[in-house]
Amino acid sequence: xxxxxxxxxxxxxACPAAPIHYQYNPIKTIKTNVLGAINTLGIAKxxxxxxxxxxxxxxxxxxxxxxxxxxYWGRVNPIGLRSCYDEGKRAAECLMMDYHRHNNVPVKxxxxxxxxxxxxxxxxxxxxxxxxxxxxxxxxxxxYGDGSQTRSFCYVxxxxxxxxxxxxxxxxxxxxxxxxxxxxxxxxxxxxxxIRLTDSRSRxxxxxxxxxxxxxxxPDITLARQLLGWSPTVPLExxxxxxxxxxxxxxxx
Numbered sequence: 001x002x003x004x005x006x007x008x009x010x011x012x013x014a015c016p017a018a019p020i021h022y023q024y025n026p027i028k029t030i031k032t033n034v035l036g037a038i039n040t041l042g043i044a045k046x047x048x049x050x051x052x053x054x055x056x057x058x059x060x061x062x063x064x065x066x067x068x069x070x071x072y073w074g075r076v077n078p079i080g081l082r083s084c085y086d087e088g089k090r091a092a093e094c095l096m097m098d099y100h101r102h103n104n105v106p107v108k109x110x111x112x113x114x115x116x117x118x119x120x121x122x123x124x125x126x127x128x129x130x131x132x133x134x135x136x137x138x139x140x141x142x143x144y145g146d147g148s149q150t151r152s153f154c155y156v157x158x159x160x161x162x163x164x165x166x167x168x169x170x171x172x173x174x175x176x177x178x179x180x181x182x183x184x185x186x187x188x189x190x191x192x193x194x195i196r197l198t199d200s201r202s203r204x205x206x207x208x209x210x211x212x213x214x215x216x217x218x219p220d221i222t223l224a225r226q227l228l229g230w231s232p233t234v235p236l237e238x239x240x241x242x243x244x245x246x247x248x249x250x251x252x253x
Contacts, residue, residue, distance in 0.1 A: 011054065109176040110179045112154070113154055128243065143188055147186055149186065152183060157234060158234050182220070
């Protein structure tokens, strides 16, 4: 059913972000991305509101350019297990820009790199929450492949500041702009860091690498620094300590 709202700004963040969740019903995932973008853009067009699309580093797929700049078009498998999310987000970006060009809708696109922090769900399914919960419970920590694949993690406070700053930019700044932390580490290093910070006795076990899992993921945030004056301020270890404290409270208090 249509939703009738009167708003000045719209943040479109709708979609599960963890593979375990978005692959559970891939058809609904791509519908959320595509139809959700169409619906929110329709509202933005009607009420002349600015709209920010929370896109993702997944639009770069398994990249052969490193670190990833916004000018890189990506390397995505369009028929793979992850494509419902990857291609859904890419289609949403397309819709944003077409509504901007043809209907003068003021759009803002940010590409988020691995956000984390307190209030993540216990069953979130992404690597930081999985590692922390397993470590706090003393369970085995599963690392896929040999753990040499790299990721970059952005604390939630930094991400929110980046999105709000992006929304406040002049109309000609549409993005996409990367929002993430350029501090890169391997998944094995992350597992070892979580074990140390939780003082856990968990041991690391290795499992086969899932299909289409990116080997490297790290943002080039030059545009964010230049156009937004934004860069992350929360170091990974500090953010992990806050996130660990949250999960410890949820699990044991």
